[in-house]
Amino acid sequence: MGLGMRLRAMFAGLGVLLAAVAVDALAATEVRGVRLWRAPDNTRLVFDLSGPVQHNVFTLTAPNRIVIDVNGAQLATQLEQLSLSNTPITSIRSAQRTPTDLRVVLDLSAAVDPKSFTLAPNQQYGHRLVVDLFDQSADTAPKVPATTTASVPQAPVTPTQPAVKLPAMPNAKRDIVIAIDAGHGGEDPGAIGPKGAREKDVVLAIAKELQRQINAEKGFRAELVRTGDYFIPLRKRTEIARKQGADLFVSVHADAAPRSSAFGASVFALSDRGATSETARWLADNENRSDLIGGAGSVTLDDKDRMLAGVLLDLSMTASLSSSLDVG
Known part of the structure; x- marks a missing residue:
């Protein structure tokens, strides 16, 4: 092969490579679905994606709006199907700023504090972009439905009581408060049965x-810690129980089993290893160090040095573990 033919072959190969790179650059990630949940103090939007994206979220006023710019994405679903009732969102609009840059605008009835993050694929979902809209005032927060997607009405439940202030007198009689935490919720369905039943x-x-x-x-x-179909972070669940003045925190789960013949129930408490790591996390957080020992007591860690705080917290958690095993 002569020099000229070799050069032509090299440039032809380079042209094919550049063409492939150009096609990849134009192949934007698809927004294949959008899901919405309403929680007592926030509204969560989840964008289901075909791949990873970069994004930016900012607010606008007069009127109140949230702008979500998703770089390297195209909309491949309908936004009109979302039910916006009982949320601060009045409408959702979208447009392609460029062939690969998507802008979504949320029109609002009240100001909110947005927070956003992306999630990598797991066993149930692919890439996701999560946008949380936190209410700024409890007085203006919309009422929370049992779920924004359920088609079957659910049985009425006793409304959640306001934060309880426990009596100061040690011998005073009062109701024992039990916080019941239904696991999972919202975009986290938990285990899924063979016929589609969801743990949440x-x-x-x-x-x-x-x-x-x-x-x-x-x-x-x-x-109830969770009253409808929405997601609550694990640490937030115990915080809700504390505000309710709970004496006992019970988390309800329905685990999957490898055989359909499995039956029965199991009861367990936080392990020693889990208690130790939890103590370390609490002490690492200055805000948590000032929280109440045992949740509803009157002793704080504000005025304790780090070593004494660690000892007090360890004793408290050891006592809680022992009591939990007795109750179990």
């Missing part, structure tokens, strides 16, 4: 029935 729905139904039975017992009052 099963445990919520169990939690509501358990609340009904507990409230029928004199001297006991049950509070």
